[in-house]
Amino acid sequence: MAETWANGLDLHLDLTATRVRAQLETALRDAIRSGRLTAGTRLPATRTLAADLGVARNTVAEVYGQLVAEGWLSARTGSGTLVASRVAPAPEPDPAAPGSARRHRHDLRPGEPDLSAFPRGPWLAAARKALDAAPDAVLGYGDPCGLPVLRGVLAEYLARARGVVARPGNIVICSGFAHGLEVLSRALLETGARTLAVERYGHQAHRDVVVRQGLRLHPLPVDASGAVASAAGDADAVLLTPAHQFPLGVTLAPHRRRAFVDRGGIVIEDDYDGEFRYDRQPVGAMQALAPDRVIYCGTASKSLAPGVRLAWLVIPPRLHDAAAAALGGGPSALDQLTLAELISSGGYDRQIRRARLAYRRRRDRLVAALAPLGLQVSGIAAGLHAFLDFPRTASELRAETLASRHGLAVEGLHRYTFGACDRAGLVIGYARPPEHAYTTALARLCAVLASSTGSVIATRSPCG
């Protein structure tokens, strides 16, 4: 049996002394994984197999030992070495995996940057450089607020790139903006806040996070100057997207910024795409107006990729302890080290500048392509998305459906509406498609819009 079994493993190939052990280990693992060796199968004695393969008996013994330690084999006195019984079957395709969900060939929904532009090379190089230099201690539990080295680098970066007034001690690193918003919601509750005013148009997922923590929501109308401060009522805190309102794209006007700060209370500034300003110098962060009342939130989800799961909060001292206490498991120390290295080496800025130029070109092409259709594109001064105003009566839903039939994913404003809906249109995420696919995506969008806006009678209200 040992004979045939040994042959079954094809181990007559290239058994160089140095590699034999690794090969035998791999061959055995594969044979068990693939089912060629079934549970309970007795393996030949080390002496026998060693003879079959013409290798040292010790090598075989070591391999058996390793595989026993890994649970592939089990050694029982008297009955030799057996293939262990596997508890679970080999993993099946995971129904929960997004990959299995139906995907559109083209995607112009907002929320994600061009993932194919993630700087894999520079990231890996920074990871190696950072990890080579890092002391062992940073691999421990450490400070839940984040690695001091990253907080130091971010304080400098945010000051020069976004005009944020930040000291390392005020910065908290978290796993993306949603995690940060969760932490801030708990900190606000902890310090007595009950109501958070949010822009009437925004991410439902963010509103869900806030409500789940126990805060009440209060809707803020958004006009051509951005969110309306006078409508905030007695809300204890306000969540804003001042640089580029999501999804309408307007910039919060200076007098509104002032008004939100002057009304007192905490302001959470979601600066999700503040680095991407096209038509003039970036609008500095609102936080600089009142660092004692404005919480600045930045993220790597748009500048690098959401999968990096890194975001940063600049928190006024009076809220810092409550926020620190509300932190769960912070993000990976390895990624924090890597981002710190990427920023201080200038690689992060280079990536942002590269992306800014590419996205600006896409925006210009979008505007040029839609002009002939007589559709008004707004919110184009910054960010990774634009807003396409529809005549009130035109149907977002019809446009979505029509686009879907053309293999194109787009989203209507109603998906982002909270409270009364006084606008209609599509939110176009022009950064999402990989560079090579943008031309086609744009063409399909134009085709869809040409026909859908032709029908002036809405099948139903977009807010229905």
Add this chain to the structure above:
Amino acid sequence: MAETWANGLDLHLDLTATRVRAQLETALRDAIRSGRLTAGTRLPATRTLAADLGVARNTVAEVYGQLVAEGWLSARTGSGTLVASRVAPAPEPDPAAPGSARRHRHDLRPGEPDLSAFPRGPWLAAARKALDAAPDAVLGYGDPCGLPVLRGVLAEYLARARGVVARPGNIVICSGFAHGLEVLSRALLETGARTLAVERYGHQAHRDVVVRQGLRLHPLPVDASGAVASAAGDADAVLLTPAHQFPLGVTLAPHRRRAFVDRGGIVIEDDYDGEFRYDRQPVGAMQALAPDRVIYCGTASKSLAPGVRLAWLVIPPRLHDAAAAALGGGPSALDQLTLAELISSGGYDRQIRRARLAYRRRRDRLVAALAPLGLQVSGIAAGLHAFLDFPRTASELRAETLASRHGLAVEGLHRYTFGACDRAGLVIGYARPPEHAYTTALARLCAVLASSTGSVIATRSPCG
């Protein structure tokens, strides 16, 4: 002025055409960062500087453009290019940083593995291999429960190494055990649970997480067979460390495992160091007894390092949706890809085996060193720590103080006690010191114990 300024930058050195732009950028950044160029300083016109340096005017213009984009410089029509005013001063040493806290030269507290043993090389190699092969889509928001590839690899690993009954769809990846416990606590509340029974000896930080989510705690006595099932009363759920009770180190006896499962209700199995079994084959996970009621929790914090911030939960279907809803920002996709590669390549198993051998040797040396003192060391069959029984009257506090004077950090059992305290002793984390420092740490421990246990009258009760 341009003359002296240009000389100030020492740019006469090695201005090869290819590197000049990068050098000029770096030189300018350094000059501004170091304060040699102060805010408001007007830079020479591109033409002037280009002439000074003997480079193309275009190169200088590009460099100015880059630094303006990065916020180091500001360009104003009419007034040329100025050094931008920096909002924040250069980062100061961060008071919140753990590095600034007083550190003992030697540390035998439990909770962390030997951080110097983290496999930096294999981790980086796995990161490169994984990222080279990964599709762009994994860098997006994706499934909050974790990357399918990692969940698939873990399902197989947990089955063979820990006997866990797991399918990828039941696995949720989170940022360390504390994050997982937070998620589970919310899921339990969501599904009607109110009380969680916890072992009387354990991490205060874990109890805090549970209470912060709104669950009541119920203390479980721990005896020589582990936690006492009959004392769980009507608690809706139980949190256990079956493989190696933390911190006493006993293994939950088979009849107790059975009893905890048979009483009904949810069991959370914290398998924090299950891979580290020394005296016989690993004790399989309790989860296999009742996959529909036991939640398995594993982590990379002991097998690799806490800084990796990766843990995994295997959750019964009936609790899965509630847990998924309670997830905040999940861990980095990059680290998930890397761990999946490390496990499937066998590197993870090799690391565990290496660590297991090293820690076992340390344990043997600890036992040998303490034998002459007549102190009973328990909990040594597994894990990264042992428990040192003290005669009731001996003072843990005195031992801690004495050790501290010798530059050695140790922790008494009272730091881990919840409810009535019926034991006394020290919890020795023998895995924590780097290999080269273990001998000295051990010698100091012996010296401290020799003198402190001599004093049989406690200065005060360890639970006082």
